[in-house]
Amino acid sequence: MNDLQVNLGSRSYPVYFDSDHFEKIPELIAANFNSKVFLITDTNVEKLYRTSVTAILKKVHCEHDWIIVPAGERYKGLITTADVVGELLKKGAHRQSSLIALGGGMVGDLAGFVAATYMRGISYAHIPTTLLAMVDSSVGGKVAVNHPLAKNVIGAFYQPKFVFGDSRFLDTLSKREMVCGLAEIIKYGLIAELSFFEWLETNWEKILTNDVKSVRQAVYTSCLIKTRIVEKDEFESGPRMILNFGHTVGHALENLSGYETIKHGEAVLYGMIAASYYSMKMNFLKQEDYIRIERILTAIIKNHEEKAVADFIKKTSWKDLLGKMLSDKKSTGSMKLIVLKGIGRAEVHAVTDQSKVADAFEHLKVLS
Ligand SMILES: NC(=O)c1ccc[n+]([C@@H]2O[C@H](COP(=O)([O-])OP(=O)(O)OC[C@H]3O[C@@H](n4cnc5c(N)ncnc54)[C@H](O)[C@@H]3O)[C@@H](O)[C@H]2O)c1
Numbered sequence: 001m002n003d004l005q006v007n008l009g010s011r012s013y014p015v016y017f018d019s020d021h022f023e024k025i026p027e028l029i030a031a032n033f034n035s036k037v038f039l040i041t042d043t044n045v046e047k048l049y050r051t052s053v054t055a056i057l058k059k060v061h062c063e064h065d066w067i068i069v070p071a072g073e074r075y076k077g078l079i080t081t082a083d084v085v086g087e088l089l090k091k092g093a094h095r096q097s098s099l100i101a102l103g104g105g106m107v108g109d110l111a112g113f114v115a116a117t118y119m120r121g122i123s124y125a126h127i128p129t130t131l132l133a134m135v136d137s138s139v140g141g142k143v144a145v146n147h148p149l150a151k152n153v154i155g156a157f158y159q160p161k162f163v164f165g166d167s168r169f170l171d172t173l174s175k176r177e178m179v180c181g182l183a184e185i186i187k188y189g190l191i192a193e194l195s196f197f198e199w200l201e202t203n204w205e206k207i208l209t210n211d212v213k214s215v216r217q218a219v220y221t222s223c224l225i226k227t228r229i230v231e232k233d234e235f236e237s238g239p240r241m242i243l244n245f246g247h248t249v250g251h252a253l254e255n256l257s258g259y260e261t262i263k264h265g266e267a268v269l270y271g272m273i274a275a276s277y278y279s280m281k282m283n284f285l286k287q288e289d290y291i292r293i294e295r296i297l298t299a300i301i302k303n304h305e306e307k308a309v310a311d312f313i314k315k316t317s318w319k320d321l322l323g324k325m326l327s328d329k330k331s332t333g334s335m336k337l338i339v340l341k342g343i344g345r346a347e348v349h350a351v352t353d354q355s356k357v358a359d360a361f362e363h364l365k366v367l368s
């Protein structure tokens with residue numbers, strides 16, 4: 001079992017990654033929670049894993065109940081939040097009850113937000129079932145739901161009691177969802193560690209085919225990088241902002257697509273190309289480094305063949321995108337981008353010439 005510890009004083013917690021058929025779950029629940037647990041999952045994960053997880057919990061007489069939410073980013077909002085709170089009240093959840101998010105980043109963000117606010121805060125854990133959630137959303141305590149006008153604008157910083165990922169969950173994950181996780185994995189190499197990026201240049205295809213050793217290496221290194229950044233800046237007042245590399249353009253694309261056509265990781269893939277292109281045009285990033293970045297990211301996009309995404313980008317106007325980018329909560333009134341000063345080195349940058357961002361966005365249209 002590969003363990004990591006997120007060191008945040010009284011809010012510290014362990015992150016585990018394993019492939020033991022979920023056998024550790026009851027042990028972790030017993031060690032962390034002393035009252036009934038409510039597992040929150042979505043309709044897809046329920047179909048695949050409710051029976052096996054229930055069997056494991058029953059074996060150790062763990063008192064639990066299930067709350068099921070509809071699958072999909074467009075359900076990560078206040079209506080679903082209110083439904084979950086209603087279910088918790090009806091089922092008698094109280095201040096000592098705990099929540100477990102069993103699912104991807106959508107379930108994790110939603111359940112984490114409910115945990116942060118239900119009766120002013122109850123404890124929770126995340127058992128991530130997508131690659132993206134294993135490497136990113138389950139670690140760091142950012143929990144949020146979307147508003148129709150903008151993504152993740154209703155939220156909190158609220159750390160889980162533990163995170164437990166199991167590579168077995170990835171056996172049922174679609175290639176499209178694996179690509180989304182890979183996007184965030186590459187982000188870590190680009191913002192923080194050249195040697196990890198170099199490793200990814202030769203191993204990314206193995207991750208997509210769920211090669212256990214490569215996935216393990218990628219999940220561990222990604223969580224380690226994220227953990228170290230979060231420890232420096234839990235509440236995102238400075239260094240943590242670099243984790244949003246590729247997300248300013250990415251979130252705007254996701255929101256414009258109504259959270260339907262483009263998935264989060266796909267939007268981040270394109271957003272990272274745009275931010276890297278901008279970095280090169282601003283002379284922050286050497287041209288040869290940009291070429292390396294574009295090579296790996298476009299190879300993933302081509303391998304992935306999600307034509308609807310490329311078509312959506314082609315028909316999106318800069319004006320619409322800019323409107324969304326300026327309403328993104330990270331823009332604080334003016335536009336901020338995370339730029340690369342080299343592979344493995346990222347910085348927050350205030351944009352003074354929006355036409356250069358427009359050029360970077362238009363460049364995305366000629367890629368596919
Ligand atoms: N909190 C953070 O720090 C943070 C970081 C990155 C992303 N996010 C958020 O995470 C979300 C994206 O996460 P995601 O990509 O995991 O999305 P998701 O939770 O919507 O999962 C993607 C799809 O995979 C399905 N699924 C989940 N596990 C499965 C499995 N094992 N087998 C088969 N299907 C499975 C889901 O039902 C869903 O249809 C976005 O809302 C994004 O904003 C949050």
Ligand SMILES: [Zn+2]
Nearest residue numbers: 136184264268
């Ligand atoms: Zn992301």
